[in-house]
Amino acid sequence: MxxxxxxxxxxxxxxxxxxxxxxxxxxxxxxxxxxxxxxxxxxxxxxxxxxxxxxxxxxxxxxxxxxxxxxxxxxxxxxxxxxxxxxxxxxxxxxxxxxxxxxxxxxxxxxxxxxxxxxxxxxxxxxxxxxxxxxxxxxxxxxxxxxxxxxxxFVKYERINDIEAFVGTDQSLPVRVGATAATPAYRMRNRLRDRFAAGDSTVTVTRHEAVPVNLLSELYEATQPATAHVERGATFYGWRFAEPGREFVTYVAERDAKPVAAVVVSTDHDPGTPSTANLVEVLPLDGGSESADAFSALLSRITADYSWIDHLCAAGGTIPPSVFAAHGFERADTFPISRFVDPIxxxxxxxxxxxxxxxxxxxxxxxxxxxxxxxxxxxx
CATH class of the missing domain: 3.40.630.30 (Gcn5-related N-acetyltransferase (GNAT))
Structure with a gap:
């Protein structure tokens, strides 16, 4: 300073x-x-x-x-x-x-x-x-x-489990009726995508009820992106995920007992707003097709664990769009999500x-x- x-x-x-x-x-x-x-x-x-x-x-x-x-x-x-x-x-x-x-x-x-x-x-x-x-x-x-x-x-991907949660009394009657009608269809679509999402039997996913700082640091160091980004490491992760009043859950994908990808998830459920599971951190940051199978395995586990929540949110740029689509995620700037989510x-x-x-x-x-x-x- x-x-x-x-x-x-x-x-x-x-x-x-x-x-x-x-x-x-x-x-x-x-x-x-x-x-x-x-x-x-x-x-x-x-x-x-x-x-x-x-x-x-x-x-x-x-x-x-x-x-x-x-x-x-x-x-x-x-x-x-x-x-x-x-x-x-x-x-x-x-x-x-x-x-x-x-x-x-x-x-x-x-x-x-x-x-x-x-x-x-x-x-x-x-x-x-x-x-x-x-x-x-x-x-x-x-x-x-x-x-x-x-x-x-800021590009986001959303998986909507309950469209009705996004519709308040200030919305018009046709919008409210449409959301009520669309919610069962979205749930069925998500179940079908979950069932047919490509899997990889060589990838196993483990859930941690905390953030393994050293593991995340090693994943970051192994695949630092060439683009400008906030530098990660033990110091950053140790501080970032010590945020008071918030719980973080970490999912780690392994192949041959070696960690190859990870996702940190945190939830928000403020009164009067849709409940949200945020995919706060996704590693490796450079993502790409080489990590597609690991990301798919992670999303399969996360969407199953958070099937009760109104929607899941992730940043674009790391997980390939095709993997997002296979697991029911859509860009937030596309219809109908764009009707309910303001751009940032x-x-x-x-x-x-x-x-x-x-x-x-x-x-x-x-x-x-x-x-x-x-x-x-x-x-x-």
Whole structure:
């Protein structure tokens, strides 16, 4: 993190906002503001995500303060970015909150601009995942020094077990009736695909009620992708899967008693929303046809274990589309799933740590030069 400093960002008719780094005295105010905007969060969650992050020297949060009160926070998660044969720091922007009394004062832009300027020399880029409205807002904040680039939509694959779970009372009557009629057909389709999905008797799958950090690290090291990606390893996995309040289950595929692939699964079931099984991490990251049989065996076991859940979600780019299709997964941007799942977009802003490397900058801004996963996406 760059040396701490504070600036006057902008004036309003009732006073000026002071943009600065987070201080220990801000903890209670941060948690109150976060709970106001999102949901309840514990002290242990804050400690894990920000204070215990192994890639941060200090708490990676920027705040906007006025008259001694916190008006907004712009946290980020520093992560190691692998770019070919070099590793640099990337800042994933997360959890932006502006207090309702201070909205429409330009604080989102001010906080982001201050962070990018302050961390210019120390980071290779900022990355973020945004809704369509947030994407438009971010892309308007170009300056002479740095520019955000759109990397396209974050590609997800969904296996829907219960379409009715996605339809609320705010949907039209024809949509509700259609979902009720379609759910039995989806369940039958999934059962048939499960029955006829290609299997490989040489692959065995074992379920672990925890995350075998060293095993995942070895799988990552054996097949690191050439594309830009967040670097994994024992340090990363040990921190990432220590997230409080969340359970992770790991499925490991073996051939001849040797681990060849793995999937980490976590579930969400918030009141009023569909229950979800997220395939948080899929290894090897470079995937491809060579791992197709192992991925198919893993999906067979996972879909059976989670047949009770409303839907399963996985990031694209690792498991081949043909394997997804064989197990009832469809791209989230195709009908009818696209009617119920809002798109999320990826954005990147190259910073000073790669300013002298045109090749690295080009890889950062190339839509198909990034390897993404729910493991990283769900940090935000």
């Amino acid at each position: 760059a040396a701490q400093k504070a600036i006057q960002s902008r004036g309003t008719e009732t006073g000026a906002y002071r943009i600065r780094w987070y201080e220990n005295r801000d903890r209670a105010a941060f948690l109150d503001l976060y709970r106001l905007a999102f949901s309840d969060c514990s002290d242990s969650w804050f400690a894990w995500k920000y204070e215990q992050n192994p890639y941060a020297d200090d708490v990676p949060v920027v705040v906007a303060e006025r008259d001694g009160e916190i008006a907004a926070v712009r946290p980020y998660v520093p992560l190691p970015l692998r770019l070919g044969d070099r590793t640099a720091t990337v800042h994933q922007l997360v959890d932006l909150v502006v207090h309702p009394d201070h909205r429409r004062n330009g604080l989102m832009a001010d906080l982001s601009r201050w962070l990018k300027t302050t961390c210019w020399d120390d980071a290779a880029a900022t990355i973020t995942y945004a809704t369509e409205a947030a994407r438009r807002g971010v892309l308007k904040m170009d300056t002479e020094r740095w520019t955000d680039h759109g990397l396209g939509e 977009y990826r954005l990147v802003c190259p910073l000073g740590a790669v300013a002298d490397d045109p090749g690295a900058t080009a890889r950062l801004t190339g839509e198909h030069d990034w390897m993404t996963s729910l493991c990283i996406r769900l940090l935000g």
